[in-house]
Amino acid sequence: MTFLENEYLRVGIRLQGAELTSVYNKAAGIEHLWQADPKVWGWHAPNLFPVVGGLINNQLMVNGQAYPMQRHGFARPTEFRLAEATKSHAVFSLQYSEKTLTAYPYKFNFQVLYDLIENSLRVTYKVINLDSKPIYFSVGGHPAFNVPFFSGEQYQDYYLEFETAEQLITHQLSQEGFFNGQTLPIKTEGNKLPLHHDLFAADALVFKxxxxRAVSIKTAKHEQWLTVEFPHYSYLGIWAKPGADFVCVEPWLGCADSVGEPKDITEKEAIQRLEYGHVFEAPYFITIGA
Structure with a gap:
């Protein structure tokens, strides 16, 4: 386990999946990150690579060949290497191997960088193309935050506040987790989406x-808040296990398959293409305050 700390935050990161395990607000004494209760949902904040969401038949299609690929990719259960670490900065690295090539036929180095910057944690996804051709991938975050913040409060005391007023339209998912072509408007109060345990009864809300480019978790009961800022991400998932006391705010560059025939990776919706010798970087930020 690796720990980063400054006067505002203390965070923990494990080697498996380079996954955040703790985001502790020192001033308020709040653990903001869901603690992965295996009876409910056994993750904290998985990093999604090289796909986001599910694939038809759990297969990734590349140049007409099918490769076995689990939902959200293979990064989250895989052991990373700690490449750099200081008191406020850490870099975790996952490089291609014979094992990854059996599921994803590209040579890459996938890195997750964590940086404490005052009351913010910057999480940066970095992909280095080590192949002799362009590579294709999706990447995203899946952090789960405890709601409510304090004991004695209720889940429905909280709301999500969007950076600007939105007409929220969710793209609906089939029972298998694929887009079914249907959309549904989500009722808001201005730029606020009230949280309640039935909000995710039909799976995640997916906004395209x-x-x-920022969503905050707030309540009218007090001044504590948490914001996820995602300046470079075009898709956002909001999700929780129905009845569970957390909410995931998930910035994505990529998404699940749609119902029907599987598509080649080069034609997948929101796929990222990285040229030979090039480097991709995209940060998102978790900021706490009162």
Whole structure:
């Protein structure tokens, strides 16, 4: 386990999946990150690579060949290497291997960088193309935050506040987790989406055309808040296990398959293409305050 700390935050990161395990607000004494209760949902904040969401038949299609690929990719259960670490900065690295090539036929180095910057944690995804050709991938975050913040409060005391007023339209998922072509408007109060335990009864809310690039978890009961800022991410997932006391705010560059025939990776919706010798970077930020 690796720990980073400054006067505002103390965070923990494990080697498996380079996954955040703790985001502790020192001033308020709040653990903001869901603690992975295996009876409910056994993750904290998985990093999604080289796919986001599910694939038809759990197969990734590349040049007409099918490769076995689990939902959200293979990064989250895989052991990373700690490449750099200081008191406020850490770099975790996952490089291609014979094992990864059996599921994803590209040579890459996938890195997750963590940086404490005052009351913010910057999480940066970095992909280095080590192949002799362009590589294709999706990447995203899946952090789960405890709601409510304090004991004695209720889940429904909280709301999500979008950076700007939105007409929220979710793209609906089939029972298998694939887009079914249907959309549904989500009722808001201005730029606020009230949280309640039935909000995710039909799976995640997936937004593809947001104007906002920041979402905050707030309550009218007190001044504590948490914001996820995602300046470079075009898709956003909001999700929780129905009835569970957390909410995931998930910035994505990529998404699940749609119902029907599987598509080649080069044709997948929101796929990222990285040229030979090039490097991709995209940060998102978790900021706490009162």
């Amino acid at each position: 055309n947001l104007k906002s």
